[in-house]
Amino acid sequence: MMSNENRMTIDGAEVTFQPGETVLEVARRQGAFVPTLCYDERLDPYGSCRLCVVEVEGRRLPASSCTLKAESGMEIRTGSDPIRKMQSTLMEMVLSENPDDECPRCRDIGTCEVHDLAEKLDVGRERFLGAISNASKDDSNPFLLRDYDRCISCYRCVRICDEVEADHAITMTGRGWNKGIATAFDGGLMDSDCTLCGQCIYTCPTGALADKKMVGQGEIPGEVEVTRSVCPYCGTGCSINLHSRDGKMIGVTPVLDGPVNEGALCVKGQFGFDFVNSGDRLTRPLIRKNGELTPVSWDEAFDYTAQKLMSVRADHGPKAFYAIASGRAPGEGSYMLQKFTRAVMNSNQVDNCSRG
Amino acid sequence: MKSQVEVQDPITDRILDEWLDEPAPFLSILHTIQDHYGYLPEPALRRVSQRMDIPISDLYGTVTFYHFFQLEPKATPDIRVCENSACCLHDLDQLCEEVAGADLGIEHSGKIEKISCPGRCDVPVPLLIGEKFLHGAKPGAIGEAVEATMPLPPETGQQECLFQHIRDGVSDLTVALEKGAWKSPLLAASDPEKLISELKTSGLTGRGGAGFPTGVKWEVVRNENRGPKWIICNADESEVGCFKDRVLMAHTPHALLEGMTCAGLVTGAEVGIIYLRWEYPEILESLQAAIDEATAAGYLGEDACGSGRPFRIVIRRGAGAYICGEETSLLNSLEGKHPFPREKPPFPTTHGLFQQPTIVNNVETFCAVPPIVEHGGQWFSDLGLGEQNGMRIFSVSGDIQRPGNYEVPVGTPLRQLLVEFAGGPLPGREIQGVTMAGVSGGLVGAEDLDVRLDPASLDGLGAMLGAGGIVVHDDTRCMIKAARESMHFLKEESCGKCFPCRIGTTRMTEILDELGSGQPVREGIMEEIEDLEEVLGETSACGLGLAAPYITRMLKKYWPDQIQQKLNGSTQASEGADDE
Numbered sequence: 001m002m003s004n005e006n007r008m009t010i011d012g013a014e015v016t017f018q019p020g021e022t023v024l025e026v027a028r029r030q031g032a033f034v035p036t037l038c039y040d041e042r043l044d045p046y047g048s049c050r051l052c053v054v055e056v057e058g059r060r061l062p063a064s065s066c067t068l069k070a071e072s073g074m075e076i077r078t079g080s081d082p083i084r085k086m087q088s089t090l091m092e093m094v095l096s097e098n099p100d101d102e103c104p105r106c107r108d109i110g111t112c113e114v115h116d117l118a119e120k121l122d123v124g125r126e127r128f129l130g131a132i133s134n135a136s137k138d139d140s141n142p143f144l145l146r147d148y149d150r151c152i153s154c155y156r157c158v159r160i161c162d163e164v165e166a167d168h169a170i171t172m173t174g175r176g177w178n179k180g181i182a183t184a185f186d187g188g189l190m191d192s193d194c195t196l197c198g199q200c201i202y203t204c205p206t207g208a209l210a211d212k213k214m215v216g217q218g219e220i221p222g223e224v225e226v227t228r229s230v231c232p233y234c235g236t237g238c239s240i241n242l243h244s245r246d247g248k249m250i251g252v253t254p255v256l257d258g259p260v261n262e263g264a265l266c267v268k269g270q271f272g273f274d275f276v277n278s279g280d281r282l283t284r285p286l287i288r289k290n291g292e293l294t295p296v297s298w299d300e301a302f303d304y305t306a307q308k309l310m311s312v313r314a315d316h317g318p319k320a321f322y323a324i325a326s327g328r329a330p331g332e333g334s335y336m337l338q339k340f341t342r343a344v345m346n347s348n349q350v351d352n353c354s355r356g
Numbered sequence: 357m358k359s360q361v362e363v364q365d366p367i368t369d370r371i372l373d374e375w376l377d378e379p380a381p382f383l384s385i386l387h388t389i390q391d392h393y394g395y396l397p398e399p400a401l402r403r404v405s406q407r408m409d410i411p412i413s414d415l416y417g418t419v420t421f422y423h424f425f426q427l428e429p430k431a432t433p434d435i436r437v438c439e440n441s442a443c444c445l446h447d448l449d450q451l452c453e454e455v456a457g458a459d460l461g462i463e464h465s466g467k468i469e470k471i472s473c474p475g476r477c478d479v480p481v482p483l484l485i486g487e488k489f490l491h492g493a494k495p496g497a498i499g500e501a502v503e504a505t506m507p508l509p510p511e512t513g514q515q516e517c518l519f520q521h522i523r524d525g526v527s528d529l530t531v532a533l534e535k536g537a538w539k540s541p542l543l544a545a546s547d548p549e550k551l552i553s554e555l556k557t558s559g560l561t562g563r564g565g566a567g568f569p570t571g572v573k574w575e576v577v578r579n580e581n582r583g584p585k586w587i588i589c590n591a592d593e594s595e596v597g598c599f600k601d602r603v604l605m606a607h608t609p610h611a612l613l614e615g616m617t618c619a620g621l622v623t624g625a626e627v628g629i630i631y632l633r634w635e636y637p638e639i640l641e642s643l644q645a646a647i648d649e650a651t652a653a654g655y656l657g658e659d660a661c662g663s664g665r666p667f668r669i670v671i672r673r674g675a676g677a678y679i680c681g682e683e684t685s686l687l688n689s690l691e692g693k694h695p696f697p698r699e700k701p702p703f704p705t706t707h708g709l710f711q712q713p714t715i716v717n718n719v720e721t722f723c724a725v726p727p728i729v730e731h732g733g734q735w736f737s738d739l740g741l742g743e744q745n746g747m748r749i750f751s752v753s754g755d756i757q758r759p760g761n762y763e764v765p766v767g768t769p770l771r772q773l774l775v776e777f778a779g780g781p782l783p784g785r786e787i788q789g790v791t792m793a794g795v796s797g798g799l800v801g802a803e804d805l806d807v808r809l810d811p812a813s814l815d816g817l818g819a820m821l822g823a824g825g826i827v828v829h830d831d832t833r834c835m836i837k838a839a840r841e842s843m844h845f846l847k848e849e850s851c852g853k854c855f856p857c858r859i860g861t862t863r864m865t866e867i868l869d870e871l872g873s874g875q876p877v878r879e880g881i882m883e884e885i886e887d888l889e890e891v892l893g894e895t896s897a898c899g900l901g902l903a904a905p906y907i908t909r910m911l912k913k914y915w916p917d918q919i920q921q922k923l924n925g926s927t928q929a930s931e932g933a934d935d936e
Contacts (some may be wrong), residue, residue, distance in 0.1 A: 045699075050897065063895070064895075097859060120724065153852060155853075168412075170413055171413040175851050176851070177852065184448075185427075
């Protein structure tokens with residue numbers, strides 16, 4: 001007889017699971033449609049949206065599958081009619097909390113979890129209408145828009161700031177309907193422990209948090225195009241998605257399955273892309289001739305630089321040369337620079353700008 | 357990081373030095389700072405954050421969760437007025453207007469703040485100014501509001517158990533000892549298995565509302581090998597219409613301390629914590645005096661009751677949050693975390709305070725232990741009527757002749773409690789219905805007043821016995837308004853974590869407002885109620901949301917005519933649709 005250990009039933013099919021897995025994880029692996037809004041795989045299970053409820057044989061009430069650990073012999077039903085009806089009602093309740101206008105996230109990024117899920121469950125903002133939750137916060141920081149009219153209080157922003165970033169910049173305040181998201185003493189993000197990493201924006205399932213620079217870019221015609229790339233800022237190699245419309249870059253989003261960053265980015269990689277569209281950006285090598293910066297070919301530039309470096313060494317000795325590698329360069333590049341400094345320039349004076 | 361800048365605040369440092377080695381000191385530290393400054397100044401909180409290693413944002417958020425922590429100084433206190441069931445049977449608008457300008461003998465700002473039930477429904481309406489309560493304020497008779505000791509339970513002439521000596525002055529240790537107090541811990545120390553067996557025989561179940569068998573709970577904690585274990589008394593009595601724990605703590609505190617000591621000696625816990633609701637300042641004082649008295653006499657301390665083992669009891673004061681009466685929220689509150697409920701399982705018996713094995717029992721439950729040990733489990737069990745075990749205390753208030761606490765056998769008919777003991781409705785009136793549990797157990801209509809007061813019988817009606825609060829509504833009342841007030845309370849006290857409760861109790865309150873307004877209501881409103889009931893009752897994360905549908909389901913069951921009248925009124929848009 002086959003052992004019952006680490007086996008359970010999901011919608012009639014027998015499945016195995018790893019000890020410690022949640023019912024949500026097992027069910028989704030089986031292909032079951034289990035909706036969630038407060039869930040982010042990077043965060044500890046929270047169990048607040050209750051959309052992931054499933055029926056558990058032997059239990060009177062449905063259980064939230066994100067917080068329920070899989071147990072041998074469990075029998076789970078995910079999509080019964082009563083469960084789907086409650087999920088739809090919950091979704092309608094969520095929509096009723098938000099204002100009845102265009103979602104900026106859907107407009108700017110082309111998608112948002114709340115509205116995608118509403119579409120999947122085929123419900124709209126028609127019933128349970130009443131007071132709208134929360135209030136926007138004026139925040140003078142340059143990057144993060146905090147439009148809490150659209151907040152659904154899943155606290156993913158607070159939790160990612162605590163659990164993943166360990167910045168603890170924001171918190172939930174108040175209680176019940178009068179809850180909110182705030183920094184300590186409700187000041188601006190710039191006066192808090194926030195590092196402006198933007199993680200809160202991209203775990204937010206609504207338009208409550210947004211990239212200020214991306215908001216309003218929806219005016220540019222054309223569909224949002226997403227191109228996967230690697231952040232150019234440092235050698236870490238975080239995976240990013242570049243968002244563009246009509247050939248113009250409008251923003252960056254982190255890539256959840258990026259092998260290095262797993263969805264994390266820092267303030268530079270997240271928001272520091274203004275240079276891409278800047279008119280001041282250098283696109284060719286320049287040599288100052290007769291006091292004027294003059295565009296030249298790469299060959300001319302290399303020859304000119306090599307000749308100048310050699311004359312510095314000849315005229316002033318190797319100690320006249322000091323190299324500082326860019327923090328944006330990968331390890332290989334930094335290695336080459338120190339090799340060049342020692343072997344070609346005969347100097348030991350080499351450093352890196354990130355050695356702060 | 358900005359929060360790492362060292363903050364200087366010698367007063368807060370002194371307070372921290374004094375408290376940090378005490379058990380679960382978080383709430384006491386904040387209260388002591390607030391008592392000193394009159395509020396919680398930012399530098400003080402930053403210092404607490406640094407020394408307790410709590411991120412300042414989290415600490416700030418936690419402080420804002422509670423009603424009675426203040427972040428701004430106030431020159432003179434506002435007047436806080438109870439807005440819940442028994443009190444809102446009075447004309448609170450008029451009362452507030454009169455109170456604002458009145459000389460109440462205590463300096464106040466004239467500003468009114470409505471608060472949730474502070475557990476003084478037997479002498480409505482209570483006014484809270486600073487930390488002083490005045491009782492019995494009535495519209496047109498503000499002068500009757502006085503600061504006075506709360507009344508003893510009215511006598512019924514029936515056999516009592518916990519109340520047996522309550523009118524004999526047993527709040528004093530000498531009198532309590534004359535009446536046989538402080539004997540049960542000897543059995544707890546010498547034969548803990550026997551004590552657990554007596555508890556099981558007694559059929560005693562948790563009196564806070566959940567009704568879990570007490571003997572089983574104690575046995576689980578006793579059998580756990582990890583520690584330190586904790587004994588916690590849930591004295592955060594916050595359910596609207598419940599004031600039984602207040603009277604027990606005021607008038608028979610040694611029974612509570614004795615019951616907790618038994619739990620400590622049975623399980624091996626060395627510290628008991630009484631989580632006392634903020635709204636009982638006079639109890640804070642008298643209970644601490646009783647603890648000091650018992651400690652001086654050696655019943656508590658290093659050699660508790662001569663057992664050779666230590667057990668001490670400390671009080672931790674809440675700060676105004678109904679949800680902290682939910683045991684896992686209470687644990688988070690004690691630990692200094694955001695007081696949201698925890699997911700269960702694991703249960704507190706294995707993973708309680710600081711994740712250690714913990715007994716959490718209600719005041720009444722602990723108080724029942726000494727008489728069970730004295731007379732035997734079978735004796736207690738036999739006190740119940742029929743199949744039922746033991747006695748229970750019910751807090752009766754509202755439209756009734758003799759509001760107060762009554763201890764009656766479990767299984768006593770509701771009508772007997774209301775009419776025979778509590779004196780029945782006011783002259784010329786009839787009882788229309790009562791709220792149960794306080795209010796979260798729904799409503800029972802006049803046709804079912806013969807229901808027996810035991811959990812199963814109330815379940816049978818679709819209501820819930822809960823913590824034993826009963827607010828009587830007579831035939832002058834609009835039951836839609838009664839339901840609205842109950843729902844409004846749950847909305848105000850919802851912690852806001854889970855979606856069904858946060859949004860559901862708000863929408864339900866809005867819908868009941870709409871129904872009660874006399875104005876036309878939107879189409880499909882009854883279907884909305886039904887769908888909200890389903891989601892609240894099936895998917896909420898804790899008992900608060902799960903209980904909310906009792907209110908509307910019972911309203912529809914007993915008073916369909918009152919609803920229909922409103923619905924008809926709205927479809928015909930008839931003139932003069934009043935809201936009674």
